[in-house]
Amino acid sequence: MELDFSPLFESWRFLLGGVGLTLLLSLLTVLCSLVLGGAVGLARIYGPAWLRAPLVFYIDSMRAVPVLVVLVWTYFALPIITGVALPPFWAALVALTAHVGAYVAEIVRAGLTSVRPGQTRAALALGMSQAQAVRDIILPQAVVRMLPAFGSVISVAIKDTAIATVIAVPEYMNRSQTVAGESFHPIEVFLTAMAVYFIILFPVTRAVDMVYARLAHLGRS
Amino acid sequence: MSRKGHDAGQPAVLDYRAVRKQFGSFTALAGVSMQVHRTEVVCLIGPSGSGKSTLLRCTNGLETIDGGEILLDGAALPRDPRGMRAMRRRMGMVFQNFELFPHKTALGNVASGPLTVLRLSRDEAEQRAAALLEKVGLADKAASYPSNLSGGQQQRVAIARALAMQPEVMLFDEPTSALDPETIGEVLNVMKTLAEEGMTMVVVTHEMSFARRVADQVVVFERGQIIEQGPPEQIFDAPLVERTRDFLSHLGWAG
Amino acid sequence: MNLDWSVVWANAGPLAQGTALTVVLAVATMAIAIPGGILLALMRLSGSRLLSGASASFTELFRNLPLILVIYAAYYIMPITLDVAFSPFVTGLVALSLNVAAYNGETFRAGIASIRKGQSEAALALGMSRWQTMRDIVLPQAVRRVLPVLASTWVSLFKDTSLVSVIAVSELAYTSMRIRSQTFRVLEMLTAMAVIYWALGYPQAKLVDWMNRRFGVSE
Numbered sequence: 263m264e265l266d267f268s269p270l271f272e273s274w275r276f277l278l279g280g281v282g283l284t285l286l287l288s289l290l291t292v293l294c295s296l297v298l299g300g301a302v303g304l305a306r307i308y309g310p311a312w313l314r315a316p317l318v319f320y321i322d323s324m325r326a327v328p329v330l331v332v333l334v335w336t337y338f339a340l341p342i343i344t345g346v347a348l349p350p351f352w353a354a355l356v357a358l359t360a361h362v363g364a365y366v367a368e369i370v371r372a373g374l375t376s377v378r379p380g381q382t383r384a385a386l387a388l389g390m391s392q393a394q395a396v397r398d399i400i401l402p403q404a405v406v407r408m409l410p411a412f413g414s415v416i417s418v419a420i421k422d423t424a425i426a427t428v429i430a431v432p433e434y435m436n437r438s439q440t441v442a443g444e445s446f447h448p449i450e451v452f453l454t455a456m457a458v459y460f461i462i463l464f465p466v467t468r469a470v471d472m473v474y475a476r477l478a479h480l481g482r483s
Numbered sequence: 484m485s486r487k488g489h490d491a492g493q494p495a496v497l498d499y500r501a502v503r504k505q506f507g508s509f510t511a512l513a514g515v516s517m518q519v520h521r522t523e524v525v526c527l528i529g530p531s532g533s534g535k536s537t538l539l540r541c542t543n544g545l546e547t548i549d550g551g552e553i554l555l556d557g558a559a560l561p562r563d564p565r566g567m568r569a570m571r572r573r574m575g576m577v578f579q580n581f582e583l584f585p586h587k588t589a590l591g592n593v594a595s596g597p598l599t600v601l602r603l604s605r606d607e608a609e610q611r612a613a614a615l616l617e618k619v620g621l622a623d624k625a626a627s628y629p630s631n632l633s634g635g636q637q638q639r640v641a642i643a644r645a646l647a648m649q650p651e652v653m654l655f656d657e658p659t660s661a662l663d664p665e666t667i668g669e670v671l672n673v674m675k676t677l678a679e680e681g682m683t684m685v686v687v688t689h690e691m692s693f694a695r696r697v698a699d700q701v702v703v704f705e706r707g708q709i710i711e712q713g714p715p716e717q718i719f720d721a722p723l724v725e726r727t728r729d730f731l732s733h734l735g736w737a738g
Numbered sequence: 739m740n741l742d743w744s745v746v747w748a749n750a751g752p753l754a755q756g757t758a759l760t761v762v763l764a765v766a767t768m769a770i771a772i773p774g775g776i777l778l779a780l781m782r783l784s785g786s787r788l789l790s791g792a793s794a795s796f797t798e799l800f801r802n803l804p805l806i807l808v809i810y811a812a813y814y815i816m817p818i819t820l821d822v823a824f825s826p827f828v829t830g831l832v833a834l835s836l837n838v839a840a841y842n843g844e845t846f847r848a849g850i851a852s853i854r855k856g857q858s859e860a861a862l863a864l865g866m867s868r869w870q871t872m873r874d875i876v877l878p879q880a881v882r883r884v885l886p887v888l889a890s891t892w893v894s895l896f897k898d899t900s901l902v903s904v905i906a907v908s909e910l911a912y913t914s915m916r917i918r919s920q921t922f923r924v925l926e927m928l929t930a931m932a933v934i935y936w937a938l939g940y941p942q943a944k945l946v947d948w949m950n951r952r953f954g955v956s957e
Contacts, residue, residue, distance in 0.1 A: 326939025328897035330911060331932050338918075339928040417802075424804035428904060435807060448814040455807055463802040545859055564867070572865035582860035586878050596864040599874055641860075648864060 269445030270454055280437030281458065287354060287433055288420040294359040295419065296412075299366020306367065307374050308396060317367070324364030329422050333357040337429040354426040362419050369415065373408035374400060413470025417463055424459070434458065496521050496556060496652055496683050497542065503550030504537055504707075511537040513707040514551065519652070519700075522681045526694035528718075529704030530730060535687040538704075539654050542685070543574045556651075572600060575645030579657040581637040583629040589616060589640045590625040596648045608647075615643040619673050635666025639673055646677075653677065655686040691734065695719050703727045745923040746930040756913030757934060763831060763899045763909055768892060770835040775842020780872070782847050793843060800840035806901050809833040813905045830902030838895055845891065849884035850876055886953050889946045896939060910934060 270277065306317050324332070336357035341347040348356065377400050385395035427436035438455040442448035497519040504512040512534045519525050527535040540546040542553060544560060544567045553560045555574075561567055583592050593612035597603040603611070616622050619639040629637055638658060645653060655674065659667045671693050678684060678697050688694060694701055695715045702712040703724070711724040722728050746753070781793035800808070812833040816824055824832075853876050861871040903912035914931035918924055 322940060322943055323936060325893065325943040326897075327932055327935045328900040328911070330900045330903070331928075331935055334915070335928045335932055339925045342925045421804040424806050425901065427806070435804065438807075439810070442814070448810075449818060452807065452811040452814055456803055456811060459804055459807060460799065460802045464798065467802070543863055545862065568865050568867055571863055574863075576860075576863035578856060578860060578863075580854075580856050582854075582856040584857065584860070584875055584879075586882075595861075595874070596866075599870050600865040644864070 265450050265453075266447055267450045267454070269441060269447050270450060273441045273445075277434065277437050277441060277454075280432060280434035281462075283351075283431070284420070284423050284433040284435070285462075287351065287358070287423045287426065287431070288416070290355055291358040291362055291419045291423065292416055294355065295362035295366050295415070298359055298363035299368075300370055302363065302367035303370025303374065304396075306371055308392070321364045321367050324361050329358070329361050329425050330428060332361050333425060333429055336360075350426070350429050350431040353429060354423070354431045358419065358422055358426070362415060362422065365418065366412075366415055369408050369411040370404075372411075373404040376407050377403045409473060410470060413467055416466050416470070420459075420463055420466070494521055494556075495519065495554075496523075497685070498554040498557070499538070499551070500554070501551035502538065502541065502548050502553060504534075504541060504546060505549050510707050512541070512548070515707070515709055516551075517702055517709060517712060519683060519685055521683050523699045524678045524684045524686065524697055525700045525702060526698040527685065527687045527702050527704060528689070528691070528694060528730075529710075532706075533704035534707040535704045536656050539576075539656050539685060539687055542654060543571050543576055545576075568600075572648055573650055574652045574654055575648055575650035576654045577638070577641050577645055577656065577658050579660050581629075581634070581641045581661070583632075583637050583641055583644070585629050588626050588628055589621060589632065592629070592640055593643045593647050596644060600648070611647055612643070615646050616640070618646075619643045620669070633666055634662045635669045638662065638666075638670045642670070642673055642677075652683045652685065655684065655688070657687050657689065659688070659690055689734070691719070691731070703730065705730070741926060742923060743926050745917070745921050745926055749917050749921075752913050752917065753910070753930070753934065756908060756910040757938070759827075759907070760896070760899045760909040760911075760938075763827070763834065763902065763907070764892070764896050766831055767834040767838055767895055767899075770831075771838035771842050771895075772888070774835065774839030775846050776877075778839060778843030779846035779850055782843065783850060797840045797843045800837050801844070803837075805833070805837050805898055806904060808837055809901055809905060812836075826902070826905045826907045829905060830899075830907045834895065834898065834902070837898070838891060841891055842888070845884050845887045846880065849880040849887075852883055853879050882953060886946065886950045889949045893939065893942050893946055896942060897935070900935070 302317050302321065305313055306321075309317075333354060337348065337350060337353040340353075381399055381403065382395055385399040386392070390398070423431075423433055424435040426433055427439060430436065434455065438451050442451040445451065495518040499515055499517050502512050502515045503510075515534065515538060517525075527538065529535055537546060541548045542560075547562070555570060561570055583589075584595060587595060590609060590612050593615055594605075594608040597608040597611055598605065601608075613622065613625060616625050619642055621636060621639055621643070624632060624636060624640075629640070632640065642653075642658075658674070659670050662670065667690070671690065674684070674686070674693070675697050686694075686698075698715050700712060701715050701718040703710050703718060703722075703726075705726055711718065711722060711727045713723075717723065718727060719731065722731070778793045778797060781789040782797075784790060809830060812829050813826070816822075816829055816832065857875055857879065858871050861875045862868075866874070899909055900911040903909060903915065906912060908916075911931065914927050914934075918927035921927065
């Protein structure tokens, strides 16, 4: 089997643009889902009781429904209801944030509940308010415990952006398909894609492992 | 305070010759030489980290030695996996943490050696197991899982499990260190019975009164070396070496 | 907004078939990926540098690639390199199996490593071989530990089967979207697709929660 990588050299700018969009979409997804998931996770533990059921429903629904389905529904079906048509990139961002946000919410909840209850009691005994206890005592410990899981959030987000190709977001996966189709050299194109995604993803998980190893002692109580 | 008479003319079952063992830069055994004769009960005592447990684990190949020799019935311990397995069948080991298999009943645990290693039929293996559980006083617990047994009961099952292989030598690695004081006695009684029946035993222990009453030989370890060995009367009542005296007095041993 | 939900009922047959294929795909993948994962874990834990390295590389590779890419790559690479025409179903199955086996390998490795060393020492002291020790003592205990994680992996797998729709495997997602294209009933079909996945996935997720509570590790 002979491999001819020349189509890749010809289209490298095009593909690089795709990589850029992949990274941009991933970054925005991570940021937005951290905000959404953090809020949902905190609200679930410390929020009013009536909020709990809807939030749990949201989280469990996202655990049950595939990303592909959420993406496709957000892009094709949501506009019919709202009358607003989102461009592919923004539809993808909304869908991915909703999906990954639920995952983050679970991580936040697990992290918060893993801090020993005695810690909250000690903080309150000192006269702190609930909000102060959470902010100064619980959250810092909880965040350290959540770190390894956050690494997988980034990893999941990057991998999920590749699925956005099905709603025509011109990220790297999508552009690889375009080049593969035009050049009739799909094997070379997808082999390269695999290498590129691996190079992007591998350091992410390694970096989080290292950060966690450094900071682990801060989380133990 | 009777102890069965022991004839030092018996052949040496285990012969340790200048055994050395390193863990990285730490010297666990710095040239240990001693002999264990058939039907002898040898107790190894000494401070933590002095090498007693390491010597035991080298004896049945759970650790490999870095120098010297260990001979079983005059033949050097094999290094190949097949030979080691055959050698291990001749020695039984009892662990400080019992290490019963939690997914098997007491009967299942005792039968696991005969079944898997000796390839006895299930009936034969279970018969043998039932008899041994009877011997250690736990016939009524045959169908119980380890999580439902006390520490002392678990350790007795562990002894039965090792005996099921019909070993020539029994190795005990601090068998009572993880037990509540109330249950230590039941385990030591089983061990005493075994000794009286003539089993060759090497016991790492902190139970000085057991050593005093049951041992034929007591070997004192310190920092990877033997500092003194001899009959219990010598070690406990009239030690020849100053450091032995120090060690025993630290334990509050008043003789 | 002019909705016609009858299109969903009218196509209940194809949708049911698509659902069945989704289930078959997930079951078949797990049937391959569980022994595959055990094999990878044993390779990783073996003393052999070669086996250990091969296993670690395999696991790292597939955990760091988007599954959708693996599916496309398999679709194009398999026919050429193996010189056989594969059905999309088989291609999808291969891609899913490779992916899930990698995750299972890590799961089993952690499960096996969590069994206390003393257990295998006790088995070895009885004269058991390494293989007998693994088979009779370590693996049975490890399986109990990994059950909740495997259940989680199953739930993810079930969702991931939707990705093989991109190579035209007629599972639930592909079938739903095909009917959408044919009938132009976009909102109805896509919502129906989401609801069906939800109805299947929600109980599964709750089951995983129960398993975590039931089999939670207490040392």
